[in-house]
Amino acid sequence: MNDELNDLLEKHGLKKTGPRVRVLSVLKSRDTAASQPELEEIIGKEIDRVTLYRVLTAFEEKGIIHKVLDMNGTAKYAVCDSFCTDKQHKDEHVHFNCTSCLNVYCMDTLHIPSLAMPKGFTSEVVNMMVYGICQKCNSKHESSN
Ligand SMILES: [Zn+2]
Ligand SMILES: [Zn+2]
Ligand SMILES: [Zn+2]
Structure with missing residues (x-):
């Protein structure tokens, strides 16, 4: 696990430090995106706080994590697809925001379709958020019935 994290840091030109490895291991172990307050609580x-903020900023710049805004406008962070770099983030997958537990999931297998922009508009980033009930909340609901 640690080797994998070290490789990931190295690949993106970041030196391995205790806080970087720690934050990355937390993000990697989750299936939902985490906000800074959530990370503070876990770690x-x-x-x-300042170190955590710096780690997150560096990770985002280097293409290790990407930011998603949830339905309340809170920034949440998730680990990037492996082909992201500091030059280009290609996390063009759909995000899912559960309206029950408020968790944000990366739907890595759902790619955002390319949209033909009207003349004069150049598309740079496309975000797509689906709102609904996640798998965990759905199964909780089923078992309580
Ligand atoms: Zn990315
Ligand atoms: Zn949920
Ligand atoms: Zn994502």
Whole structure:
């Protein structure tokens, strides 16, 4: 696990530091995106707020993680597709925001279709968010019936 994280950092030109490895391992272990407050809660006092912010900023710049805004406008972070670089983030997958647990999921297998822009408009980033009930919340609902 740690080797994989070290390789990922190295590949994106970041030196391995304790906080970077720690934050990356937390993000990698989750199936939902995490906001900075959520990460603070998971990691605890081990990493201070400023360091955490710097780690997240560096990861985003280098193409290791991408940011998604949830339905409340809170920024959440998820690990990028493996082909992201500091030059280009290609996370053009659909995101799913559960209206029950408020978690945001990366739908890696659902690619955003290319949209033909009207004349004079150049598309740079396309975001697509689906709102609904996630698998976990659906199964909770079923088992309580
Ligand atoms: Zn990316
Ligand atoms: Zn849910
Ligand atoms: Zn994503």
